[in-house]
Amino acid sequence: MSMDHQGTDPIRQAIAAGEFQRATLLWNEYVAAILEEIRQGTCTQARMIEASELLEWASNVVQCDRAHAQSQLNTIWAASQYDPSGSTADTLVRVNL
Numbered sequence: 001m002s003m004d005h006q007g008t009d010p011i012r013q014a015i016a017a018g019e020f021q022r023a024t025l026l027w028n029e030y031v032a033a034i035l036e037e038i039r040q041g042t043c044t045q046a047r048m049i050e051a052s053e054l055l056e057w058a059s060n061v062v063q064c065d066r067a068h069a070q071s072q073l074n075t076i077w078a079a080s081q082y083d084p085s086g087s088t089a090d091t092l093v094r095v096n097l
Contacts, residue, residue: 008054015058018065023058030054 011030014023034051037043 008050011054012057015061020062 007030011023011026014020014026030051034043034047037047
């Protein structure tokens, strides 16, 4: 469970790739290491700043990803209004996924 103190890159890469399950596992390891440092009294202010910056960055990226997904859903809904049979929406789903 020993992640490098600068070990935020794998978490950032997983989030950027949309691999949220992997990012969660990496995050849990990262937090466990910080908690251990806190228990031992060795956690630095720099480490806490690093974690805070990671959280802020991750929040922004995930919000953008969610907005993009919502935009795709809005496009599918709008297309379905022009083709009541639903075939256009089915095609958009296949193309976008």
